[in-house]
Amino acid sequence: MDVEALVKAIAAEVLKQVNGQGETPRVLIIGDRTCPKCQAAQKRLGKEHTFLYPDEDPGSEAKIRRIVPFLSIRHMADMAAGKADGPLMEIVLAALLAGQEVEVMEFDYKRYDQTAPEGLMRLFEGQEAALASFGLKAFDTTQREAVRLRKLLVTDADVAAAKQKGARELLLPRDAQVTPLAVESARDLGLTIIRG
Numbered sequence: 001m002d003v004e005a006l007v008k009a010i011a012a013e014v015l016k017q018v019n020g021q022g023e024t025p026r027v028l029i030i031g032d033r034t035c036p037k038c039q040a041a042q043k044r045l046g047k048e049h050t051f052l053y054p055d056e057d058p059g060s061e062a063k064i065r066r067i068v069p070f071l072s073i074r075h076m077a078d079m080a081a082g083k084a085d086g087p088l089m090e091i092v093l094a095a096l097l098a099g100q101e102v103e104v105m106e107f108d109y110k111r112y113d114q115t116a117p118e119g120l121m122r123l124f125e126g127q128e129a130a131l132a133s134f135g136l137k138a139f140d141t142t143q144r145e146a147v148r149l150r151k152l153l154v155t156d157a158d159v160a161a162a163k164q165k166g167a168r169e170l171l172l173p174r175d176a177q178v179t180p181l182a183v184e185s186a187r188d189l190g191l192t193i194i195r196g
Contacts, residue, residue, distance in 0.1 A: 026051075026058065028064050030068045030102070031069050066103065067139060068102060070108065077127060079093065092136065096135045101136075101137060107128060125150055145167065149173075151173075152175065155181070169191065169192045174195050
């Protein structure tokens with residue numbers, strides 16, 4: 001092999017590694033491997049990933065995706081206050097403190113969306129927003145017919161975010177104020193605003 005061909009081969013391999021090509025994406029699932037929600041997370045992400053669990057050494061590689069399959073209301077409140085209860089939440093907190101993003105596939109509080117009082121849901125949504133500012137973000141790729149907002153002031157950015165989720169309807173509290181630009185954006189995007 002001549003020198004030029006060798007240099008090209010090395011350059012191609014370096015570019016592959018820099019761009020993350022040729023490697024199987026690695027995912028650390030922060031949970032118990034026998035947990036049904038962890039298994040569902042693996043299924044949802046697909047077989048093209050390499051899955052690791054907390055009892056395995058992920059190595060020193062920085063390119064690893066961290067996922068919490070389910071975050072209970074209690075753990076969400078603790079994490080929003082900067083506390084970690086239990087070994088799994090300690091892993092999450094350590095990752096956040098190291099500046100690493102962690103994704104949550106399912107927030108427990110969202111299953112009470114239709115029944116919980118507005119004030120309680122606003123509290124939980126505030127905790128979720130605080131967690132997002134720490135680097136603990138929702139993993140949400142589902143398309144929804146309707147998106148419920150519990151905000152008292154709805155802007156065009158809220159309308160655009162709902163449309164990105166595939167919504168056709170935006171459900172708002174009765175007392176929510178909607179900016180004129182948000183009304184116009186909803187009309188332009190084909191989104192129906194429903195109060196109550």
